[in-house]
Amino acid sequence: MxxxxxxxxxxxxxxxxxxxxxxxxxxxxxxxxxxxxxxxxxxxxxxxxxxxxxxxxxxxxxxxxxxxxxxxxxxxxxxxxxxxxxxxxxxxxxxxxxxxxxxxxxxxxxxxxxxxxxxxxxxxxxxxxxxxxxxxxxxxxxxxxxxxxxDNLTSVGQRNASERIAALVITLYRRADALGLVSDGSFDFPLSQQQLADALGLSLVHTSKTWSKLRKAGLFTISGGRLTLLNPRLTARMAAVYEQSKAPRPLI
Amino acid sequence: MxxxxxxxxxxxxxxxxxxxxxxxxxxxxxxxxxxxxxxxxxxxxxxxxxxxxxxxxxxxxxxxxxxxxxxxxxxxxxxxxxxxxxxxxxxxxxxxxxxxxxxxxxxxxxxxxxxxxxxxxxxxxxxxxxxxxxxxxxxxxxxxxxxxxxDNLTSVGQRNASERIAALVITLYRRADALGLVSDGSFDFPLSQQQLADALGLSLVHTSKTWSKLRKAGLFTISGGRLTLLNPRLTARMAAVYEQSKAPRPLI
DNA sequence: CGGCTATTTGACGATTATCAAAATTAGTGG
DNA sequence: CCACTAATTTTGATAATCGTCAAATAGCCG
CATH class of the missing domain: 2.60.120.10 (Jelly Rolls)
Incomplete structure (x- = not known):
């Protein structure tokens, strides 16, 4: 490759x-x-x-x-x-x-x-x-x-499937946002479900089912490789994630 | 505290x-x-x-x-x-x-x-x-x-309960060994099962059951806060862990 | 329009979690 | 050193979560 x-x-x-x-x-x-x-x-x-x-x-x-x-x-x-x-x-x-x-x-x-x-x-x-x-x-x-x-280890070790997905989505959203990659609550989301599963420590099938459950619950939608976060509050609460520092960071 | x-x-x-x-x-x-x-x-x-x-x-x-x-x-x-x-x-x-x-x-x-x-x-x-x-x-x-x-994230995300325990034990064994803390295959092992569980991303009860299963399988014994690794080979194979570098490292 | 890959769905089974209680161990004070 | 209490570990029973298998559907690219 x-x-x-x-x-x-x-x-x-x-x-x-x-x-x-x-x-x-x-x-x-x-x-x-x-x-x-x-x-x-x-x-x-x-x-x-x-x-x-x-x-x-x-x-x-x-x-x-x-x-x-x-x-x-x-x-x-x-x-x-x-x-x-x-x-x-x-x-x-x-x-x-x-x-x-x-x-x-x-x-x-x-x-x-x-x-x-x-x-x-x-x-x-x-x-x-x-x-x-x-x-x-x-x-x-x-x-x-x-x-x-x-954070990821804590997610995989302690959170259930829904919480893990919510945590991953809100975290990536925040990181993309900090880079100015979010507009109207949506950003490019290039992960396949297999990659999601490998990141979350879940099987592909269970990831798919939980993923669509959260979409149906109204947390976010996905289309054309872009994810729109409909309910950041709820997503963050479901994931039980803390705020992150928004201070600028070094770039080398 | x-x-x-x-x-x-x-x-x-x-x-x-x-x-x-x-x-x-x-x-x-x-x-x-x-x-x-x-x-x-x-x-x-x-x-x-x-x-x-x-x-x-x-x-x-x-x-x-x-x-x-x-x-x-x-x-x-x-x-x-x-x-x-x-x-x-x-x-x-x-x-x-x-x-x-x-x-x-x-x-x-x-x-x-x-x-x-x-x-x-x-x-x-x-x-x-x-x-x-x-x-x-x-x-x-x-x-x-x-x-x-x-390594821990990989363990918690990908390995089942037995494999996780085996991986933790062999890893701590190797680290203790590198410090000269192992004698006759045994070393101080101060973890409570609750701490084990929290490290492995498992419940306390399941940790206890799996822990005793591995002892009965002859991988190791524990007594008086010391763990004796009876079968390092089998333990490493069960955990599917790779060798680690044994080169000296910095101390600051 | 095919052919491929990725995603979704349903059925079933295995692993792990939870609950509750017993057994063991450790800690404390007399 | 013993008795008592508290904490930790173990065990059994049951439930929930998650994994596996298999097949259908949807999306994508030539």
């Missing part, structure tokens, strides 16, 4: 004018910092939906920032069962764990067509030496990802 | 002679690095089993290294359900996520009596500026923790 459609022509796209960085979801950076990031970036890569970004057991992975599209991290058992660990949206760091630990313990796959900013693994060390503030923010982003996995 | 039994007298215990650091589980550090760590350490604190190390929703947490004893991270839902996210053993970093994200999204509780090396939050920044290698290792330790949570 590899599809390395590199477009070196876009390497030159100035990070100073990065449209993602303009969004209010992200913290401001100094020009110095942005220039450093730009110098660290060696490629701007496009991959088709379904491609491996990092394959399981890959050694020495590159580090990426997801520029556009969705991806997910997953872990497989020897017999084929698969757990989706978390979803990645634009601005998220991709492959930090794999870069630091040297041997990836998981795979990362493009959920939609994606564009990635590529940072070679070797330069991460440079970043720690020369840009402690960026290093700190990298660690911050790592902790943020861990926090999201904590 | 707070029990802040500070023992400033031990602050002076030289990190250069730290008995934990001597263990082969940990990487060697330069004297410079160790001296920096020592300077950063402001206290050596003892807490009773059951104490909060970091309470849920606590802001501005300190950073610790677990010097002795066990602890666990957990997350609660509003109605009281609780998920134990991971267990902490000597040498593990405690509260990194809470320190970086400013507002803890989880609680950390002492499972046994513990001793902690205390590092004030403010000095983490110093560490990033002055000791990039230590900063890198801090990030590395964060990624290692995330990797362990990935």
């Amino acid at each position: 590899m599809n390395l459609n590199s477009r070196p022509g876009r390497i030159g796209t100035p990070c100073l004018a990065c449209p993602l960085r303009m969004k209010p979801a992200f913290e401001d950076k100094t020009d110095d910092e942005i220039r450093f990031i730009q110098a660290m970036k060696t490629d701007h890569r496009s991959l088709k939906a379904g491609s491996d970004i990092i394959s399981p057991d890959q050694e020495s992975a590159e580090l990426y920032t997801l520029f556009s599209g969705w991806a997910f991290r997953y872990k497989s058992l020897p017999d084929g069962r698969r757990q989706i660990l978390n979803f990645l949206l634009p601005g998220d760091i991709v492959g930090l764990q794999a870069s630091l630990l040297a041997a990836a313990q998981h795979g990362i796959e493009a959920l939609t067509d994606v564009e990635l900013c590529v940072f070679p693994r070797k330069r991460i060390w440079d970043l720690f030496v020369r840009m402690p503030n960026l290093a700190y923010e990298l660690a911050w982003l790592g902790s943020r990802e861990e926090s999201m996995i904590d | 707070m029990n802040l039994n500070s023992r400033p007298g031990r602050i002076g215990t030289p990190c250069l002679a730290c008995p934990l650091r001597m263990k082969p589980a940990f990487e060697d550090k330069t004297d410079d690095e160790i001296r920096f760590i020592q300077a950063m350490k402001t206290d050596h604190r003892s807490l009773k089993a059951g104490s909060d190390i970091i309470s849920p929703d606590q802001e501005s947490a300190e950073l610790y290294t677990l010097f002795s004893g066990w602890a666990f991270r957990y997350k609660s839902l509003p109605d009281g359900r609780r998920q134990i996210l991971n267990f902490l053993l000597p040498g593990d970093i405690v509260g990194l996520q809470a320190s970086l994200l400013a507002a803890a999204q989880h609680g950390i509780e002492a499972l046994t009596d513990v001793e902690l090396c205390v590092f004030p939050r403010k000095r983490i920044w110093d560490l990033f500026v002055r000791m990039p290698n230590l900063a890198y290792e801090l990030a590395w330790l964060g990624s290692r923790e995330e990797s362990m949570i990935d």
Whole structure:
């Protein structure tokens, strides 16, 4: 499923004018910092939906920032069962764990067509030496990802099927909203039910039944790959999720 | 349940002679690095089993290294359900996520009596500026923790009750073994069945039944708070867990 | 319009949860 | 050290949730 459609022509796209960085979801950076990031970036890569970004057991992975599209991290058992660990949206760091630990313990796959900013693994060390503030923010982003996995683990371990779906929907909604991807309560929702099931720790059939039960209950509708959240309040209450911080976060 | 039994007298215990650091589980550090760590350490604190190390929703947490004893991270839902996210053993970093994200999204509780090396939050920044290698290792330790949570999520999402227990037992066995805490296949196992259940995402009753089923199947025995792993091979196979790296890791 | 994949539905079975109570263990004070 | 209480663990019975199997329907792409 590899599809390395590199477009070196876009390497030159100035990070100073990065449209993602303009969004209010992200913290401001100094020009110095942005220039450093730009110098660290060696490629701007496009991959088709379904491609491996990092394959399981890959050694020495590159580090990426997801520029556009969705991806997910997953872990497989020897017999084929698969757990989706978390979803990645634009601005998220991709492959930090794999870069630091040297041997990836998981795979990362493009959920939609994606564009990635590529940072070679070797330069991460440079970043720690020369840009402690960026290093700190990298660690911050790592902790943020861990926090999201904590939430998923709590969901899968403690919530029932309906609650898990409600929690996933409201969480993705909020994340999409922070990126300005929500309009009129609806946003692109590219997950198949198999992927939903793998993320929720449920069977495909049970996911389908619960999914349609919640639609019939009026929580949300889905059509044309877009999800419309009709009742955010009820959805959040059903999921028993807490508010999340809306403060801007670092973008590297 | 707070029990802040500070023992400033031990602050002076030289990190250069730290008995934990001597263990082969940990990487060697330069004297410079160790001296920096020592300077950063402001206290050596003892807490009773059951104490909060970091309470849920606590802001501005300190950073610790677990010097002795066990602890666990957990997350609660509003109605009281609780998920134990991971267990902490000597040498593990405690509260990194809470320190970086400013507002803890989880609680950390002492499972046994513990001793902690205390590092004030403010000095983490110093560490990033002055000791990039230590900063890198801090990030590395964060990624290692995330990797362990990935495993737990995969367990809870994909494995059945027996497999989950087998996976937890073999994983804790290996971690204890790496620290030299295993002798004749047995090690201290301080978890109550309620804690087991909360970690596995199972009910207390089902945990008890499955637990005793595996004992009767000859995987392990337990007595006097010590667990003896009788059949590591079978346990690992039942859990379908992969090998873990046995390379030394950083200790901060 | 086919042929493929994804989703939905129904029937049934297995796993896990809940309830209640007994048995065991741990903790406390005399 | 014993007696008593409280907490933890175990067991049995029953119910709910979720998984599996199989087939039908719907959606998608050439």
